[in-house]
Amino acid sequence: MARIAVVAGDGIGPEVVAQALKVLDAVHPGIETTRYDLGAARYHRTGEVLPDAVLTELADHDAILLGAVGDPSVPPGVLERGLLLKLRFAFDQYVNLRPSRLWPGVPGPLANVKPGEVDLVVVREGTEGLYAGAGGVLHRDTPAEVATEESLNTRHGVERVVRDAFARAARRERRKVTLVHKTNVLTHAGSLWARAFAAVAAEHPDVTTEYQHVDAAAMFLVTQPQRYDVVVTDNLFGDILTDIAAAVTGGIGLAASGSINPAGTYPSMFEPVHGSAPDIAGKGLADPVAAVLSAALLLDQLGHADAAARVTAAVGVELANRTPGVPLRTEEVGDRLAAHAVA
C-alpha cells in the first residue's frame, strides 16, 4: 500500500487537502497517510521550518501531498527556501511538472481561445539554474554595493529533464516539444541547453521540436496558447511561464503541480500552485480542484494511471457544470468529485 506524507499547511491548505484525500480514498482506497505539521503555524510556534528529523521521515514515503504553506506574517523567503525549495533540492525533484488545460466550462481571459483548445504541460527543471542560491552581496548599503546571482546548469541536470520532456511528449497525441530559453543573451547556459536538447531530440525522430526565446514564448502563451504541447525550460523561466499558462487557462486556482523525482530515489511532491489565501481561509470557499488535480498527478506518478484518469475526468464534469458567479463550497465540490470519480 502506498504511504503518503500529507503536509496540509496553512490557510486554505488543510481545507483543499481534505478534499484531495477524500477523492484519493474514493478512487484508490487504503492509502496510508501520515500528517506532518509544517508551514507558517509551526514556524511561529517553534521557530522550525523543516527539522532534519522530519526531512528524514518524509524521505521514507512514496509521495508527499502538500496543500499550501505561507502567511504574510512570515518573512519572505523563509518557507520558500527553507521548506519548498529545500524539499525539491534534497529529494532531487528535478521534473517540475505543470499541466495547463482550458477546461470546457471555465471562462478563460482570452477572447479568441475556446475551451478544450489548450492542453499543454510545462516540464520545468527543478534543481538547478538561478534557484541554486549561488550569489552574494558585498558593500551592503554603500554606493559600492554589488549583488550577484548565479545560474548553475549542468549537462547532467539539463539532459535528464529534457529526456523526461521528450518521453512525455512521445506519449501524447501531438508529440511536440518546445525548448524555451534565451540563447541569444544567455549564451553560455543557452548553449548547454540547446546542445543537450539537440542530442535528446536525435533519439526521438517521432517528436517534433521547436525553440523559442523566453520573451517570445511569454507572448505566444497569451496570443496562441493552443500551439504548445510539451514545453521544457529552466527553473526560473518555468516559474514565470507556468503562471502565464495558468492565467490563460482560468487562473492558478485550477493549476496543479508535481515536483517529481522520476527515478523514485526520493519521494515526489504534489501541490496546487495557489497559495494559502489567508483571506478566505476557514470559510469553506476555497476551490479544491487544483489540490485534487495534484492528487491525480500523484496517482499517475505512483503507477495508477487509471485512477488518475478517473479523477481528471471527474474534474472535467465538475467544471463543465459550474455556473459562473455562483459561489462554491469546498466540501461539496470534494463530495461531487469523489462521486464522479467512482461513477
Added chain:
Amino acid sequence: MARIAVVAGDGIGPEVVAQALKVLDAVHPGIETTRYDLGAARYHRTGEVLPDAVLTELADHDAILLGAVGDPSVPPGVLERGLLLKLRFAFDQYVNLRPSRLWPGVPGPLANVKPGEVDLVVVREGTEGLYAGAGGVLHRDTPAEVATEESLNTRHGVERVVRDAFARAARRERRKVTLVHKTNVLTHAGSLWARAFAAVAAEHPDVTTEYQHVDAAAMFLVTQPQRYDVVVTDNLFGDILTDIAAAVTGGIGLAASGSINPAGTYPSMFEPVHGSAPDIAGKGLADPVAAVLSAALLLDQLGHADAAARVTAAVGVELANRTPGVPLRTEEVGDRLAAHAVA
C-alpha cells in the same frame, strides 16, 4: 538642430523607419539625419557588426532611430550581442522604456479588458543583470559539463533606474510604481533591489508603491493589466514582462521602446519592439505605428514634449479608424499619421 543617426536595418526596418522620419519631419522640421548601414546585410557583405569607427560616430549624435535588425541567416546572438546590446551598454542606456497602451480601436486578446483601460510603462534596467554576459562553460559536451550565467547588480545601477521610474510616476496621473523581482528566491539581488527601491520611495511620499514577484506579475499582466502604472524591474524580467504587456495590448506590432541614457552623456536609441519580419519585407504591408511611436519617445527625450504628444495623438486617431481585417499599406499609414500630427 537635433542630429539623429538612423539605422534602418533589415527586412521591414527601412520601410517603417521611412514613415517615422516622415512623421518626425512633419511635426518637427529640420532634424538632421545621418544613415548608418548596420545589420544582417552589412554583416553578410563585410563580416562587420559594429565597427569601432561607427560606434564613435554614433556617439556624436543626439539620438539614434533604429528600424529592425536581424535575419534568420545570421547566427543567433551575433547582432543581438554585437549591435543592440553593445549599444545599450556602450552608451550606458540604463533606462529601457516600454510603454503599453490598449488603444481604442485595437482588438486586444483579453475578453474583459476594454480599450483605454490599460496604460502602463515598464522601466526596464538596461545595462546590468544577466545581460552582463558574465559566465562560462567548462567540460563542453562531456557528462561533466557545467555552464553558468551571472546576474550582476550594483547599487549604482539599480538606484538610478529606480529613481527614473519614480520620477516618471510622479509626472503621471496615478503615481504608482510596482517593483517586480523574485526576492523570495533571488535573495541577494532581490535584497539590493528591495532596499534601493525603499530608499528612493522614501523620497517620494506622493507615489504609491507595491511589490510583486515576477511570476505573479506575469499572471496579473494577463488577468488585470489595468492595475499597473509604472513597473520597474531588472533587465531579464523586463524583457519578458514587456512582451506580455505588448501581447495584451495588441501585439509587438504596436510596441515602441527607448533605450535611454537620461543624463545625455551618450545618445539614446529608439526602436520598435518588433523584428525585421523578413516574410513581409518589401511588400509595403508592415505597420509603421511602432516605429512612429518610437519616434515620439525620441522627441520626448529630446525635450519636444508637444511634438511627441501630437504624434501620439495622431496614432490614436489612426488606430481608432482602422477596420479590423482590412490590410494596411505602410506608406499610406505614414501619410495619414503625418497629416493627423499637424492637423
